[in-house]
Amino acid sequence: MPPSKGVAEPYRPSARVLRRVSVLGVAMLVIFAVLLLRLWALQVLSGTKYVNQAAANSFRTVRVQAPRGQILDRNGVPLVTNAPATSILLWPADLPKVYTTRYAELRALSRLTSVPLYEIAAGIRARRAGNDLVTPVTVREAAGEPMIAYLYENAAQFPGVTTWRTFIRHYPYHSLAAQVLGYVGEISPAELAGLAKQGYQPGDEIGQSGVESSYDSYLRGVAGSARMHIDAFGRPRSGLTTTTIAKPGNDVRLTIDLKLQQAAEKALQYGIHLAQANGKWAARGGAIVALDPNDGSILAMASAPTYDPSVYAGHVTLGELARAGLTPKTAPAKNIPSLNRAVSGLYPPGSTFKPVTALAAMQEHLLSPYAYLPCTGTYSSPQDRSHRTFHNWDPNVNQAMDLPTALAYSCDTYFYRVGNEFYNLPSDRGQPIQKLADAFGFGQSTGVDIGPEATGLVPTIGWRQQHFTSAVDKLWKPGDSIELAVGQGDLLVTPLQMARLYAALANGGKLVTPHVLDDVESPNGARVPVAAIPAPRQVGIDPAALQAVQKGLWDATHLSFGTSYAVFGKFPVSIAGKTGTAQKVVSLPGYLGLQNQSWWCGYGPYNSPKLVVCALIENGGYGGDAAAPAAAKVFAAYFHVAFHILGPIHSD
Amino acid sequence: MLEYAGSQHAGRRTDREEGLAIVGVLRSLDWVLLAGIAGLVAVGLWAVSGVTRFAVVGNPSYYLDRQMVYVAVGGAALVVGTFIDPDIYRRYWKPIFGATVLLIAFVFVVGHAARGSTRWISLGFFTFQPSEFGKLAFVLALAGFLADRTRDVGALGTTMRVLGLGAIPVLLVFAQPDLGTALVYLAALVAMLFVGGAPWRQLVALGSIALLLAVGVLWAGPAVGVNFLKGYQQSRLTCFVHPSHCSSADTRYNLEQSIVAVGAGQVRGRGVNNATQTRLQFLPEHGTDFVFASYSEQRGFIGASLLLALYLLVLWRALRIVSIARDFYSAIVAGGIVVALLFQIFVNVGMTMGIAPITGIPLPFVSVGGSSMIANLAAMGVLLAIYARGRASRRRR
DSSP: OOOOHHHHSOOOOOHHHHHHHHHHHHHHHHHHHHHHHHHHIIIIISHHHHHHHHHHHHEEEEEEOOOOOOEEOTTSOEEEEEEEEEEEEEOGGGSOSSHHHHHHHHHHHHHHHTOOHHHHHHHHHHHHHTTOOSSOEEEESSOOHHHHHHHHHTGGGOTTEEEEEEEEEEOTTTTTTHHHHOOEEEOOHHHHHHHGGGTOOTTOEEEOSHHHHHTHHHHSOBOEEEEEEBOTTSOBOSOOEEEEOOBOOOEEEESOOHHHHHHHHHHHHHHHHHHHHTTOTTOOOEEEEEEOTTTOBEEEEEEESOOOGGGGSSSOOHHHHHHTTOSTTTTTTTTOTTOOHHHHOOBOOGGGGHHHHHHHHHHTTSOOTTSOEEEOSEEOOTTOTTOOOEEOSSTTOOEEEOHHHHHHHTOHHHHHHHHHHHHHSOGGGOOHHHHHHHHTTTTSOOOOSSSOOOOOBOOOHHHHHHHOOSHHHHSOOHHHHHHHHTTOTTOBBOHHHHHHHHHHHHHTSEEOOOBOEEEEEOTTSOEEOOOOOOOOEEOOOOHHHHHHHHHHHHHHHHSTTSTTHHHHTTOSSOOEEEEEEEEEEEEETTEEEEEEEEEEEEEESSSSOOEEEEEEETTOOSTTTTHHHHHHHHHHHHHTOOOOOOSOOOOO | OOHHHHHHHHHHHHHHHHHHHHHHHHHTOOHHHHHHHHHHHHHHHHHHHHHTTTTSTTOTTHHHHHHHHHHHHHHHHHHHHHHSOTHHHHHTHHHHHHHHHHHHHHHHHHOEEETTEEEEEEOSSOEEOHHHHHHHHHHHHHHHHHHHTGGGBTBHHHHHHHHHHHHHHHHHHHTTTOHHHHHHHHHHHHHHHHHHTOOHHHHHHHHHHHHHHHHIIIIIHHHTTOOSSOHHHHHHHHGGGOGGGOSOHHHHHHHHHHHHHHHHTTTTOOHHHHOHHHHTTOSTTTTTTTHHHHHHHHHHHHHHHHHHHHHHHHHHHHHHHHHHOSSHHHHHHHHHHHHHHHHHHHHHHHHHTTSSOOOOOOOTTTSSOHHHHHHHHHHHHHHHHHHHHHHHHHHHO
């Protein structure tokens, strides 16, 4: 064995080495003290902060949409409810990482759900772009049972695909009051920009039109939240645990009466069919408004053509929307079903506007109700330098008439003369027809609680000045006053504005605010306070003048020469009302020309009015032919009576 | 005293000791140190059982089972190490050194890479990390080199030579690249010089050079566009100073998640199921490099300070051995092992709490991994052997 040098000397650690060992010992103690202090600072002193950070790391809060409130008719019958549905969700983070398998899965999913692959891919891309891996992509809302069953059985082939119980809008009466009720859809970025402050968030459903939109804040409820564990890669690792229970939306009760609404829609179709039977090939739409003249509550509001809002519920496909005429491309061919013609359709009112002219003339003392003016076949204004001839609807008349008779017979030349009187008024007396039309709410929003509302147009001297460029057009001519007097020319109104006018004629001159909201009820039945409907306000009509107009409207339905005598003459309830036949330049696919808009507006019972009905059949010919019988159907349904038409009428 | 006589004396003593081997070692065993090691291993297994429970789906004890096998093997190494006379290492330091350098170099030939670093040799059932075993072998060999020059320890020439020799494995490990382990080697080497009695001025000079190197490599070099380290190494070493200004998103993320994990443990710990930082994998490498953060999250201040206390106990008893050692060689071996261990513990625990650079150094007795566990237990065996022989020789004198 070689000598071992290390052991050779008896070893005793020198004092120096011992000192160094103690130095090491002290260093060791210092190091451990530092570690322990740091540990104490992190865990004991700021532990809570780090617990919160860890929680923020690993929990993701997911919004749980609240069940939307129901929409009820005035008797509590649900018009829009919720139906349970199962949607198919895709969690992008859980998809296979290998491109080919991921692609194969998405292809299979696309085939199964019949959702185009590009739609699914777009959803995933949107999440990726937002760096949001925790919000699932809704592949298909309202998936059918077979799809769900297939997914359950083949779950292994579809990593990252889950199903989720949701509610979708259900329309028990299909297309009933479609434009009034509206539909819901996912909030758009533009809407979100304006509404983010009110708690709306991406992915929220929001009312897109009608009541769904106007009363969205009541219907939507308060979204709850649920949270789940996710791992460092954003993959969900647990089910959802509810943290805040979603607060269901409130029910909205409308003034709409289901039965009357159904009747109004049937009546509208009836009116359109009548017009078509009369050879009015372009009669393809219209509107009927029925409201309570005392408070403005709308009992029925029909607009044709219409659509079934269920196409917007659940899985929305472009193809379905296109077939229903709800895309910009297909809407014209289907005559724009989404348009609520009662509030947004603009038409010249024709003779239904004559009461306004009459009232204005009486107030301006241009007319005494029981003085006679000639009713002739034609009229031309002595002041008109163009010597334009205006025709009466009935060219073979020549007799003097008082105001009620002129209204009942709807004598145009009588009102042409009155209109010319207005033209001859000195300018310091203003424009009384326009002023009164304004007081009756024309040319402005009615304040109805569903939109969007068209305001229409009351042509004035100032408007002509502003709107036209050439010196001739800028000038207000006798023809302008004459046409305005009979509701023609540039005057444009909505059926709802007309219904409001007739409500004022019926209730003694009070202008009501039309509305569809009755009240809002919380899910437990308690009333939720809502903004009050403005009270009817007096327009300020001379009662005697109004009485003369009312008599004219009664005569129109009850005297043998009345324009809607054939319809209302033997009607079991005393109805007063006026026909209108308004010429409008109509542009239809492949056609441009003048078409008669068929109007009838009136109310009943005559002595204590309960219902105003205003009917309009687009391109439907004479008011008495199409609109009046349609309106009569609504009255019949309201008063639970039957009626029969006395014979063919071809009148204004 | 004549050198020859000394040699004879040594020879006699060796003869006698061999007869005493089993009984004598058992009689003079450091039972406190042994208990401390056993406690550490037990806490380490407890930590692994929690930290890796969700690591392998369907087999919560996958890593624990393996770790227990390593503990068994390491325990055997400890027992064997206890009964081997450390003088044998001194006598054969050259082959030990050669074999170590070869094995570490061999990694470059057949090694397999993980996380950007080639440190492992696959043996089929076990991936073997020579640099872990190298720590012990490095200490044993270089202590032998110093012991051969006992009288010249402190001479500048010896210091330069031992540094030159040590530089071979250090540079090899650094090139793997495994900066952390290379630093452990250096710490052990400096500790041996320190305990061996190298004069302060040399140590101060060494320290100054190290400081200059660090400043040059970490700050001055990059500032003038010279990069000695890879980008991630650079950021790992410097990020802990200003985590919010960290240039490497990964490093910053690791650091932040680690601190959150430690802090979230609070006093009592969140338990295995609720320790979301670990369970949901926010904390990377929570079974190996960041095991302390994960363990602290699950077991809280109570568990973490228990672990630190056990470390302190083991290190304290191990440091004592330096002064009990029978001979110069044993003393500096003990010093090297103690400082290497201390360095690893400080750097690893410190990095999880943001007070030390991030390196890939495993936490002794806790991190999942066979090489580290076995090598550390074997090193403890060497310490126990030194203690036992030191005690025995004291008794005789």
